[in-house]
Amino acid sequence: xxxxxxxxxxxxxxxxxxxxxxxxxxxxxxxxxxxxxxxxxxxxxxxxxxxxxxxxxxxxxxxxxxxxxxxxxxxxxxxxxxxxxxxxxxxxxxxxxxxxxxxxxxxxxxxxxxxxxxxxxxxxxxxxxx
Numbered sequence: 001x002x003x004x005x006x007x008x009x010x011x012x013x014x015x016x017x018x019x020x021x022x023x024x025x026x027x028x029x030x031x032x033x034x035x036x037x038x039x040x041x042x043x044x045x046x047x048x049x050x051x052x053x054x055x056x057x058x059x060x061x062x063x064x065x066x067x068x069x070x071x072x073x074x075x076x077x078x079x080x081x082x083x084x085x086x087x088x089x090x091x092x093x094x095x096x097x098x099x100x101x102x103x104x105x106x107x108x109x110x111x112x113x114x115x116x117x118x119x120x121x122x123x124x125x126x127x128x129x130x
Contacts, residue, residue, distance in 0.1 A: 007049070014052045015040050024059055064100060071096045075116050080124070087123055095119055 001009075015025065021036075029039045047055065072078060077096070080087045099112045 008044070010049065011044050011052055012040075014049075015043060020055075024055070064104075067100050067103060068096050071099050071113070071116060074113055075120055077120075080120070086127055087120070091123055095123070 014020065025036055025039055029036045032039065043052065043055075072092075075095070077087065077092045081089050081092045095116060099116045102115075103109055103112050
């Protein structure tokens with residue numbers, strides 16, 4: 001077996017892992033409306049071995065960042081913190097992190113968002129009292 005064949009085999013072992021298939025390959029192939037094999041080949045072409053080995057970890061980190069940003073948008077914190085400057089940035093970060101952790105622990109996004117809106121309203125009321 002030559003070096004290219006060994007590399008391809010190592011890449012396939014990584015990308016065929018259960019976690020990769022469950023979390024990345026199968027969902028993305030459905031979103032992109034392509035076959036699993038097409039997506040795997042695309043990742044083989046785009047990523048080196050180090051990137052392939054670390055991709056699942058970076059995927060999980062990116063999910064947290066995306067969730068954090070989605071909460072930021074859905075709670076309109078850009079407006080309340082950045083534009084109106086009614087909420088302290090640290091309080092906004094704490095609220096978002098609390099909600100992200102609750103969602104990761106199993107709470108539905110909708111329930112966490114509703115809770116976040118209520119907490120945001122309490123933060124605004126607290127600011128009005130000062």
